[in-house]
Amino acid sequence: MAEQVPRVVVSRLPLYYRILCLLEEEKKAVASSQELGARLQFTPAQIRKDLSYFGRFGKQGKGYNVKRLLQELRKILGLDREWGMAVVGVGKLGRALLGYGAFPVQGFRIVAAFDSDPAKVGRKLGNVTVQEITELSSALAGKRIHIGIVAVPPSEAQAVINQLISYGVKAILNYAPVHAQVPNGIQLRDVDPVMALQSMTFYLKNT
Amino acid sequence: MAEQVPRVVVSRLPLYYRILCLLEEEKKAVASSQELGARLQFTPAQIRKDLSYFGRFGKQGKGYNVKRLLQELRKILGLDREWGMAVVGVGKLGRALLGYGAFPVQGFRIVAAFDSDPAKVGRKLGNVTVQEITELSSALAGKRIHIGIVAVPPSEAQAVINQLISYGVKAILNYAPVHAQVPNGIQLRDVDPVMALQSMTFYLKNT
């Protein structure tokens, strides 16, 4: 990983991965940057340049071998393994996430769930039993948990994130509507449908 | 709307709106670009420039009046009114969205729900009764629905989006893991936690 890959490029890779999966299902063996771009509404040049950060996967005159490129992308994105996740907060949202099928299918497995509410502790949801949030430390020590999903009320989010990080979690998927601070090197992504809506109404308001 | 506002700028406005709401709750009357930037980890210059696309809201030597700026942002983002939304697909995800409290609190009201499964049609969920998806046309004609939320399986997403648009919906919040195509002028935002995870594992993979 000598050269620094721009963040925007990384953010597009999962998109490439997704259409390639689709193309594989369609039994397409080869795809050009042209075809990929048409599906994603990107320019072919952008796709070629993005991929060129990681190697030379194409064949001149033909395009990219779908299976090959998929495999490369899996390696690049770290999708050739399972990732253990812990959910903190098993309110309505947390429970929905525990039942969300797309996670396990893509290799993201929720292996622990926590809540501060004693009434919820001990309940079995899906494959996991809800634990008291104070057990975070011991629970994380045992299992290999790489990613924390935060589904607690806004007021608690930063504290929960701090705890997760202090126990070794390196990535946070944050559903709380809070702009959290994380130390350098820790990955953080916000999932916030309200913000998405608010950035659309800007364009809708004269309608 | 003479000058063209960059998309990135618009995407940051909801973030500004959010901390300003917080500051208002904290009874802070005035905030400088410095303070706002510190909370969001943006440079003060960026915040000033972003806001300058819309007017001159600050006072030199003091900063921005929190209440005033909030009001301006509400006007800019179109949050000074209610927005009617329709959910298509009332599986687990769709039902979670129907019960999601943050939408109504922020003025986003789900006023209709649709599904293609006859077993689900007629059920009352929250304030709305699930309708057959073929009734989309008549239902949208009656109520004022501005935004469509798509929570159907990937294979149906594009068709549903096309229908919504053909009946006058101008904005789509898409939960299906599909890169959909929409005509010019239609707003589309994807909510896809799996993609967020996949862009984090890139940075985690040597861990």
Add this chain to the structure above:
DNA sequence: CCGTGTGAATGAGTTCACAGCC
């Protein structure tokens, strides 16, 4: 001839730095 990979050119977005006002 078609399509990749890539330096060079262009375009977009961010930060600087300072004049002007409170």
Add this chain to the structure above:
DNA sequence: GGCTGTGAACTCATTCACACGG
């Protein structure tokens, strides 16, 4: 003195355009 608003400088990202290989 402190902080905004903003052109100018700079940095980062996208697109162009072409040499090269299949």
